[in-house]
Amino acid sequence: MTDRAFVVVRAGALTTVQDLGRPGHAHLGVPGSGSLDVPASRLANRLVGNGVEAAVLETTLNGCAVRLRCAASVAVTGAPCPVTVDGRPVAWGAPVAVPAGAVVEAGAVVRGVRSYIAFGGGVAVEPVLGSRSTDLLSGLGPAPLTDGAVLPLGEVAGPSSPVDVVPAPGPPDELVLRILLGPRDDWFTPAALRTLAVGTYWVASASNRIGLRTEGPPLSRARHDELPSEGMVLGAVQVPPDGRPVVFLADHPTTGGYPVIGVVRGRDLAAAAQAAPGTPVRFVPVRRR
Amino acid sequence: MRPLPVGEDALLIECGSGAEAEALHGELLRRRAAGTLPAVREIVPAARTVLIRGLDDPGRFAARLTEWKVPPPTATLLDAVEIPIRYDGPDLAEVAALWGAGSVEEVARIHSAARFRVAFCGFAPGFGYLTGLPERYSVPRRSTPRTAVPAGSVALAGPYTGVYPRSSPGGWQLIGATDAVLWDPAREPAALLAPGTPVRFVPITAEDVR
Numbered sequence: 001m002t003d004r005a006f007v008v009v010r011a012g013a014l015t016t017v018q019d020l021g022r023p024g025h026a027h028l029g030v031p032g033s034g035s036l037d038v039p040a041s042r043l044a045n046r047l048v049g050n051g052v053e054a055a056v057l058e059t060t061l062n063g064c065a066v067r068l069r070c071a072a073s074v075a076v077t078g079a080p081c082p083v084t085v086d087g088r089p090v091a092w093g094a095p096v097a098v099p100a101g102a103v104v105e106a107g108a109v110v111r112g113v114r115s116y117i118a119f120g121g122g123v124a125v126e127p128v129l130g131s132r133s134t135d136l137l138s139g140l141g142p143a144p145l146t147d148g149a150v151l152p153l154g155e156v157a158g159p160s161s162p163v164d165v166v167p168a169p170g171p172p173d174e175l176v177l178r179i180l181l182g183p184r185d186d187w188f189t190p191a192a193l194r195t196l197a198v199g200t201y202w203v204a205s206a207s208n209r210i211g212l213r214t215e216g217p218p219l220s221r222a223r224h225d226e227l228p229s230e231g232m233v234l235g236a237v238q239v240p241p242d243g244r245p246v247v248f249l250a251d252h253p254t255t256g257g258y259p260v261i262g263v264v265r266g267r268d269l270a271a272a273a274q275a276a277p278g279t280p281v282r283f284v285p286v287r288r289r
Numbered sequence: 290m291r292p293l294p295v296g297e298d299a300l301l302i303e304c305g306s307g308a309e310a311e312a313l314h315g316e317l318l319r320r321r322a323a324g325t326l327p328a329v330r331e332i333v334p335a336a337r338t339v340l341i342r343g344l345d346d347p348g349r350f351a352a353r354l355t356e357w358k359v360p361p362p363t364a365t366l367l368d369a370v371e372i373p374i375r376y377d378g379p380d381l382a383e384v385a386a387l388w389g390a391g392s393v394e395e396v397a398r399i400h401s402a403a404r405f406r407v408a409f410c411g412f413a414p415g416f417g418y419l420t421g422l423p424e425r426y427s428v429p430r431r432s433t434p435r436t437a438v439p440a441g442s443v444a445l446a447g448p449y450t451g452v453y454p455r456s457s458p459g460g461w462q463l464i465g466a467t468d469a470v471l472w473d474p475a476r477e478p479a480a481l482l483a484p485g486t487p488v489r490f491v492p493i494t495a496e497d498v499r
Contacts, residue, residue, distance in 0.1 A: 129474055
C-alpha cells in the first residue's frame with residue numbers, strides 16, 4: 001500500500017480532475033476544458049511544488065475526501081472550506097504534509113463554489129489529447145470521481161512552497177463581469193444593450209462547467225433570423241431564445257448558433273467560477289484597448 | 290469578408306458564403322504552413338465564418354486582412370478519405386421523397402457520387418459538417434429529434450452530411466451507417482475528418498460483407 005495513488009473515500013457532489021485544459025483542438029469540436037478558477041488551480045500546484053500544468057481535483061460545493069496510499073504534500077485553494085487530515089483540522093491555502101494511509105478531506109465551502117486540491121506529483125491519470133482534464137460536455141478525460149475509485153499520483157517534481165498560508169479570497173457578494181461587446185451586439189435592440197449594462201442578473205442554479213446561466217431581464221433581439229453556427233470562445237456571453245445571457249465556461253461547445261452579445265474579460269472568469277447560484281451579476285461593458 | 294472583434298484577442302471573420310469561408314480557412318492554413326501568419330492559438334472554421342483566437346493585435350490583423358486575395362477552394366492534394374457506407378438509414382425513404390428521387394437506390398447513387406469536403410467540425414469531437422451535395426438536395430432537420438442516434442450513423446441536415454462519432458441525441462435525417470471510427474483519442478490523428486479533408490462515401494453491399 002505504498003504505491004503513488006489515492007482512493008476516493010467521498011467523491012462529493014461533482015469532483016473532477018482538471019489541469020490547464022486541451023487548447024488547440026477547437027477546430028475538431030474539442031472544448032478547451034481545464035480548471036474553471038485557473039489562478040486557484042495554479043496556486044494549489046505552486047504550494048505543493050508542482051508545475052502549474054499539473055492536474056488537481058476540482059470540487060463542487062461540498063468538497064471530497066481521499067485516502068492517500070503514499071505520503072504527499074497536499075494543498076487546498078479556491079473556495080475556502082474546512083480541511084482535515086484524519087479528522088484533525090489543518091490549514092486551507094497551505095501545503096500540508098499528509099502521511100501515507102491518512103484521509104484528507106475538503107469540506108463544504110464556506111463561500112464560493114469550487115475548491116482545488118493539489119497533491120505533490122499531481123494527479124497522474126492518462127492524458128487525452130495532451131490534457132488530464134475531465135470534459136463534461138464531450139466526455140473526454142477521466143470520469144468524475146466516484147467513491148472507491150483509485151487515481152494515480154505522479155513523481156514529486158520539487159519541494160513544497162515555504163509559504164505558511166495564503167489569504168482567502170474576499171466574499172464575492174456581487175459578480176462583476178467586464179464585457180467587451182461583439183461580435184453580435186448588432187443582433188440586439190438598443191434597449192437590450194442598455195438592459196445588459198444596467199440590469200441586475202442572478203446566477204441561475206442550472207449553471208455548470210459549460211456555462212454560467214443567469215436569471216434576470218431578457219435581452220430582446222433586433223434580428224430574428226437564424227444565426228449559422230459559428231466559433232465560440234471562453235467567456236462568450238451567448239443569448240439563447242429565452243433572452244437570458246449565458247457566460248461560456250471551460251467546457252463550452254466549440255461552435256454555437258445563438259448570437260454572442262459580448263465576451264467577458266478573461267481575468268473575470270475565475271470569479272464567475274466561484275459565484276454560487278443566487279449571486280447578483282452585473283455586466284459592465286468596457287472599451288476595447 | 291467582415292472581421293468582427295471577439296473579446297481581447299480574437300476575430301470572427303464573417304464571409305459571404307460557406308464556400309468563401311472554406312476558401313479563407315484554406316488560405317489561413319496555407320499562410321500558417323508558410324510561416325507568414327502571425328502566431329495564433331486556434332483557427333476555427335464554421336458555417337459562414339472563421340474564428341481566429343490568440344492574436345497579439347486583432348485590430349492590425351483585421352486591417353491587413355482586407356488586402357488579402359483569397360483564391361477559391363481548389364482541389365486539394367490530399368487523398369479523399371473513403372467512408373464505407375450502407376445506405377439503409379430509417380429516413381432514407383423520406384429523403385428520397387424530399388429529393389424527388391425515384392427510389393432509395395437513387396439517393397444512394399446521388400450521395401455516393403458526390404465529392405465532399407469537411408467544411409467545419411462541431412457538435413461533438415470528430416463530428417464534421419460535410420459539404421458537396423448540390424444545393425437542391427438540402428433537407429430540413431427532423432421535426433422531432435431522436436433521443437439516441439447510433440454511432441456511425443450517416444445523416445443529412447440543411448446542406449450538410451455528417452457522421453455521428455458516438456451515440457448521441459440528434460435531429461438529422463439518417464440515410465445510412467458506417468463502421469468507420471470517426472473519433473479515437475488514442476489514435477493519431479484522433480479525428481478521421483478535419484476541416485478541409487476531402488471525403489467520399491463508398492457503398493458496401495451485403496455481398497461485400499460476406
